Amino acid sequence: MKQAQSLISKIHEKGNRFIIEQLKINGIVDLVPSHGDILALLYYEGKSTMKDIAEKIHRTKPTVTVLVDKLEKLGFVKREKSVIDNRITYIELTQKAEEFKPIFEKISKDLNELLYKNLTEEEARILDKLLRKML
Numbered sequence: 001m002k003q004a005q006s007l008i009s010k011i012h013e014k015g016n017r018f019i020i021e022q023l024k025i026n027g028i029v030d031l032v033p034s035h036g037d038i039l040a041l042l043y044y045e046g047k048s049t050m051k052d053i054a055e056k057i058h059r060t061k062p063t064v065t066v067l068v069d070k071l072e073k074l075g076f077v078k079r080e081k082s083v084i085d086n087r088i089t090y091i092e093l094t095q096k097a098e099e100f101k102p103i104f105e106k107i108s109k110d111l112n113e114l115l116y117k118n119l120t121e122e123e124a125r126i127l128d129k130l131l132r133k134m135l
Contacts, residue, residue: 004134015111022107028100030074038067038091039076040108043101047080047092058135076100 016033023031037057041048048056054064068091071077076097082088116124 011115015115018111018114019107022110026103026107028103030070031076035067035071035076036104036108038064038071039093039097039100039104042077042091042093042097043104047090049088049090053091 019033019036023029037059038053041053041056045056050061050064050068053059053068054061057064059067068077068079072079074096075094077091078094080090080092082090119127
């Protein structure tokens with residue numbers, strides 16, 4: 001039996017290749033799959049602090065800072081200081097990111113269909129449960 005880490009790594013690589021290919025098809029060449037977690041979080045939860053983003057996507061704050069810097073440079077997010085506490089900076093989506101959302105959602109949907117295509121609904125549910133348990 002292969003180790004879970006090896007299998008998960010192969011699935012991760014396959015998913016990343018698919019995302020990059022789909023981004024290119026849609027004329028997006030500067031985004032990378034690692035930006036997806038941040039965009040997804042902001043799409044579904046709204047503006048968030050760097051600390052919250054790091055915790056929710058299971059990345060270190062320095063890693064999130066690098067990813068957010070790139071997203072900001074590309075025009076997908078902007079920083080906003082808290083009016084209550086100047087030490088807190090919120091990250092929020094720009095209009096460009098909102099316009100990208102349908103493409104993002106389609107790529108996500110298509111990726112899920114690709115990954116789950118050979119599984120029954122029950123197998124997919126069990127897989128999700130087991131993967132969350134491993135995380």
